[in-house]
Amino acid sequence: MTVTELPPFVRADGPDKVSGSGRYTADLTLTGMLHAAFRYPDVAHGRITRIDTSAAEAMPGVLAVMTDADVPDVHYTWAVADRTLFARDIVRFEGEVIAAVAAISPEIAKAAAAAIEVDIEPLPVVNDIEEALAEGAPLVHEDWASHTADDGIIRDGNLAIYSALQRGDADAAMASAATVVSSRYVADASHAAPIEPRAIVAQWEGEKVTIWTSTQVPYDARDGVCETLQLPASQVRIIVPHLGGGFGGKCGFHFEAHIAALARKAKRPVKLVFSRWEEFVAPDRRREGMIVELTTGLDADGRIVARKGWVGIDNGAYMADCAFFPQLAAMHVAGPYNIDHLSIDAKLAYTNHQPSGSVRAPTAPQGCWALESHTDELAAAAGLSPVEFRRRNLVDTGTTGPMGQTFDEIGALRVLEAAHAAAEGSGPLAENEALGLAVGWWPSFAVPAGAYAKMHGDGSVQLITGAQECGTGAVMTLRYLAAEELGIDVEKIQLVYQDTGAAPFGPGATGSQTLLNHGRAVETATRDIAEQLRELAAEQLEAAPGDIVLADGVASVAGTPTASIAIDELAGIAAGGNLLISSGTADVPEYPTLEGSHCVGDQGMAAWLAPQFSCHVAKVRVDRDTGVTRVLDVFAAHDNGTILNPIGAHGQVEGGILMGVGQALTEGTQYGDDGTQLNAGLLEYKLQTIADAPNIHTTFIEIPTANAGPKGSKGLAEAPNVATAAAIANGIAQVVGAHVTQLPMTAERVWDTANGTADQNGASA
Amino acid sequence: MSMQIATSLDEVLAALAAGARPIAGGTDLVVGHRQGKAPLPESLVAIDRVPELAEIADGDPLRIGATVTHARLMTDQVVVDRLTAIADAAALVGSPSTRNVGTLGGNVMNGSPAMDTGAPLVVLGAEAELASADGIRTVGLDDLWTGPGRTSATAGELCTALVIPARPASSGSAYVRLEYRRAMEIAVVGAAASVTLDGDAVASVRVALTAVAPTIIEIDGLEGLTGRAIDDDLLAAVAEAASEQASPISDLRASDRYRRHTIGVMARRAVDAAARRAAGESISVPVNRALGIGAAA
Numbered sequence A: 001m002t003v004t005e006l007p008p009f010v011r012a013d014g015p016d017k018v019s020g021s022g023r024y025t026a027d028l029t030l031t032g033m034l035h036a037a038f039r040y041p042d043v044a045h046g047r048i049t050r051i052d053t054s055a056a057e058a059m060p061g062v063l064a065v066m067t068d069a070d071v072p073d074v075h076y077t078w079a080v081a082d083r084t085l086f087a088r089d090i091v092r093f094e095g096e097v098i099a100a101v102a103a104i105s106p107e108i109a110k111a112a113a114a115a116i117e118v119d120i121e122p123l124p125v126v127n128d129i130e131e132a133l134a135e136g137a138p139l140v141h142e143d144w145a146s147h148t149a150d151d152g153i154i155r156d157g158n159l160a161i162y163s164a165l166q167r168g169d170a171d172a173a174m175a176s177a178a179t180v181v182s183s184r185y186v187a188d189a190s191h192a193a194p195i196e197p198r199a200i201v202a203q204w205e206g207e208k209v210t211i212w213t214s215t216q217v218p219y220d221a222r223d224g225v226c227e228t229l230q231l232p233a234s235q236v237r238i239i240v241p242h243l244g245g246g247f248g249g250k251c252g253f254h255f256e257a258h259i260a261a262l263a264r265k266a267k268r269p270v271k272l273v274f275s276r277w278e279e280f281v282a283p284d285r286r287r288e289g290m291i292v293e294l295t296t297g298l299d300a301d302g303r304i305v306a307r308k309g310w311v312g313i314d315n316g317a318y319m320a321d322c323a324f325f326p327q328l329a330a331m332h333v334a335g336p337y338n339i340d341h342l343s344i345d346a347k348l349a350y351t352n353h354q355p356s357g358s359v360r361a362p363t364a365p366q367g368c369w370a371l372e373s374h375t376d377e378l379a380a381a382a383g384l385s386p387v388e389f390r391r392r393n394l395v396d397t398g399t400t401g402p403m404g405q406t407f408d409e410i411g412a413l414r415v416l417e418a419a420h421a422a423a424e425g426s427g428p429l430a431e432n433e434a435l436g437l438a439v440g441w442w443p444s445f446a447v448p449a450g451a452y453a454k455m456h457g458d459g460s461v462q463l464i465t466g467a468q469e470c471g472t473g474a475v476m477t478l479r480y481l482a483a484e485e486l487g488i489d490v491e492k493i494q495l496v497y498q499d500t501g502a503a504p505f506g507p508g509a510t511g512s513q514t515l516l517n518h519g520r521a522v523e524t525a526t527r528d529i530a531e532q533l534r535e536l537a538a539e540q541l542e543a544a545p546g547d548i549v550l551a552d553g554v555a556s557v558a559g560t561p562t563a564s565i566a567i568d569e570l571a572g573i574a575a576g577g578n579l580l581i582s583s584g585t586a587d588v589p590e591y592p593t594l595e596g597s598h599c600v601g602d603q604g605m606a607a608w609l610a611p612q613f614s615c616h617v618a619k620v621r622v623d624r625d626t627g628v629t630r631v632l633d634v635f636a637a638h639d640n641g642t643i644l645n646p647i648g649a650h651g652q653v654e655g656g657i658l659m660g661v662g663q664a665l666t667e668g669t670q671y672g673d674d675g676t677q678l679n680a681g682l683l684e685y686k687l688q689t690i691a692d693a694p695n696i697h698t699t700f701i702e703i704p705t706a707n708a709g710p711k712g713s714k715g716l717a718e719a720p721n722v723a724t725a726a727a728i729a730n731g732i733a734q735v736v737g738a739h740v741t742q743l744p745m746t747a748e749r750v751w752d753t754a755n756g757t758a759d760q761n762g763a764s765a
Numbered sequence B: 001m002s003m004q005i006a007t008s009l010d011e012v013l014a015a016l017a018a019g020a021r022p023i024a025g026g027t028d029l030v031v032g033h034r035q036g037k038a039p040l041p042e043s044l045v046a047i048d049r050v051p052e053l054a055e056i057a058d059g060d061p062l063r064i065g066a067t068v069t070h071a072r073l074m075t076d077q078v079v080v081d082r083l084t085a086i087a088d089a090a091a092l093v094g095s096p097s098t099r100n101v102g103t104l105g106g107n108v109m110n111g112s113p114a115m116d117t118g119a120p121l122v123v124l125g126a127e128a129e130l131a132s133a134d135g136i137r138t139v140g141l142d143d144l145w146t147g148p149g150r151t152s153a154t155a156g157e158l159c160t161a162l163v164i165p166a167r168p169a170s171s172g173s174a175y176v177r178l179e180y181r182r183a184m185e186i187a188v189v190g191a192a193a194s195v196t197l198d199g200d201a202v203a204s205v206r207v208a209l210t211a212v213a214p215t216i217i218e219i220d221g222l223e224g225l226t227g228r229a230i231d232d233d234l235l236a237a238v239a240e241a242a243s244e245q246a247s248p249i250s251d252l253r254a255s256d257r258y259r260r261h262t263i264g265v266m267a268r269r270a271v272d273a274a275a276r277r278a279a280g281e282s283i284s285v286p287v288n289r290a291l292g293i294g295a296a297a
């Protein structure tokens, strides 16, 4: 069924980006502009005993050098304020900024950064999740009890956040189970790896600073600058030129304040452009490493009676936005299954790694990979096919989720059947090929957002939105929502976006929220203009406003199409009187309630608004002699509510799947014993290339969802990234006869699993 | 820093004599500089516009000019028909843009043990022609490569061509590489084979290995296979010899244990494909894609 109402369209920013005429932050040059370079420690953990910047400052061409001493004394970030702009006394990961330089060329800046003398006394490195949580582990933050933090956060050793999901009596139910299966899965950390390494340009005019930056979240970036440099919001303006991808890696506040502070000190505009190495090690947005242990009990019919679990998550050295990760990960390893007795502990551990943060569907690809691998093990133990096992256990409309949330109409079973049928119908399998199936889910995040709209005297429209384009194209759909409300041609609508100086607040490109939240705001704002047009038309046509229909550029009286006036003409009339301007903030949908469950360390993740369901079936071929796996096809079925732009929606699913293939097979960060990344670059951190792309076959199960985004839509940015690695895992396991217990499932790990030598591959968290 | 763009061999040799380093496609030299491996030399001479360095000549011997690009190697009819292993290798190098500028001479003279054209050249019996202001000499590849990134060529010497004896009848060659993805990959391990058949029996077989030793190495002791049929036993013997003679390291890409195993797999597959080609079967270039080797077809 297709309920799409908007016409399919090709995104408006495409030609600019493809032809090279689009301008990105790194393309900006301002008069007198300087170049920034950061100084990093050479170690992952150590005590700074001396910093001497005099040699750097004395270098010709250097205009400013800064350290912790040059900025306000502010600890920041979400949930636990454990962070300063520049390292203070202790460095806790290899990419921590100790000092910054502004100079007349990038080369001089780099040389000056290297000329800063820094003495660091190495401290023991916390390099692994279990090691971090062990009794007597060296502490990443000796003093973190002194930092301000949200209520309820227990400060215990390296345990940053603890959440638990409890429902029923898991121990008793487990004891009565006919079959019990236990598994342990370990996922390496990975990266967002957007094509554009981040860039920032800052320029002061008097008391005000304008910062052009490659961020996904302009308002978060602004708030970070305001907090750390202690500036009022009105003095900080964030503008985002074209953004070269983000995948979550450019969410959050990163280096905008460093560059603004440098520019203020140097009294010149300053530009920062990251190298690929910096893009890998410095931002606090790495996909978290994770350990998942699950024990599930089944009854004689293969129905889940109880699940117990433990999840360990690598937070890295500082709190970025991971506070909700333990609970979210717990939900992913509970999964979209009917489970009455559940007990899952999830712990976020400080380590001396780069901080983790929301990368596309945080915790989900790894959690789903672990859970769905475990689920195929359960199906085998129950003597059921993977699809039949899931039929018996999946949640669906009217059933109750693992934490007691009762679902309205959802497509969990329908996506299972659709993807399964598409894969089964795709022809016979060759030797060493298999179909692996996995289901996944993902919440929708509803928050406030605003939009302004104005119709000019010529009938053209400006939509001013806090939405941010990060590669998805979702922003472009806002124009179509507005065109439909106003009954005018979409070409008449221009967007003003990516500028905090112009637009009202919006969460930006994060958490699949562009349409869900900004879309509702745009609908509200343009609906207001439509009301004004109806009133104007009603006056002109001597009819009741309620009878005026806006369509095809014309306002007409319902039932009397001859009584009509062009909307452009109405706009001209308004231009001479009450202007057609409006603003909108949409009511935030109400979150579902929990029943009969108990959350420790609740971060609001145990009940999901407008949950999104997906099923991916991967057709894999494994070269048994080498373990090299190739994904030939992925059959994807998605319930993401109403699909507003089919072209964009298919692109999202395809991109998410390709990213999932990388996470499944080749993308994993390797750490040395010293806690530094060994493959921080695109030579050894292996992204998938277009030559590796499988054929992707996507079906949307469109269920207009109440209490969600415009026209019953849910988000679609993260959901496609949830189930792919899991589906591939289950395919590989069918070929080689056992599950690979480490992610990524590299050729060597697959080969070791096939040969029963997995214990020799230096398994490490 | 200075860079001269030469249009004749004499100009190049004069520049080298004056201390310049040659640059062909720059895909090793410039990328290595940007990665911080080695700074760019003070003085460079570009050799990519010297016509006589870019020729492929049929005959005995066959001659491939040093600046022939990988894109040409993988499609040139002489190379594809007779020196097929080189075409297999060239087709796997980097991405289309790497292949459009990267050259055979650059690959050989860069001296990486992971170079893809090296093992094919060895099994085809190639020699390097080196020219300098003082004259021309030809050296065997085992004398040329002295260690990772090192050659025995002097600073004044330019590699002008790779020279390869004409191929006997009933010969075939192939190069296969273990790869984790289908583009932008560096050989984890690779193997080239050249097989000449006498009826169903092996008249000669040569196998060389990529990325399992400080230089490309040729497997010793395959003479014993002469006269035998190409069958599972023979392929198993090749695999075993390759695994035994390799001295792989552990690094980010693979453990020594895994490399030692997979080099045997690659060697076996290379001999199998070369023998099939020798027997007249048409297997398209590159073998990796045609037969689903490494990251399967």
Ligand SMILES: Cc1cc2nc3c(=O)[nH]c(=O)nc-3n(C[C@H](O)[C@H](O)[C@H](O)COP(=O)(O)OP(=O)(O)OC[C@H]3O[C@@H](n4cnc5c(N)ncnc54)[C@H](O)[C@@H]3O)c2cc1C
Binding pocket: B021, B022, B023, B024, B025, B026, B027, B028, B029, B030, B031, B047, B066, B067, B092, B093, B094, B095, B098, B101, B102, B103, B104, B105, B106, B107, B108, B109, B110, B114, B115, B116, B117, B157, B158, B159, B160, B184, B185, B186, B187
């Ligand atoms: C993205 C990417 C992917 C790659 N993938 C592969 C791959 O899959 N397989 C592979 O083998 N390589 C690969 N390479 C490495 C490189 O592309 C090849 O080695 C290529 O053949 C080098 O040729 P070039 O002409 O670019 O060499 P250059 O960089 O111009 O030169 C390399 C070295 O050889 C010297 N030199 C060049 N020509 C001569 C000559 N005629 N005589 C004497 N000295 C000379 C130069 O001075 C320099 O020291 C890759 C490189 C990149 C950037």
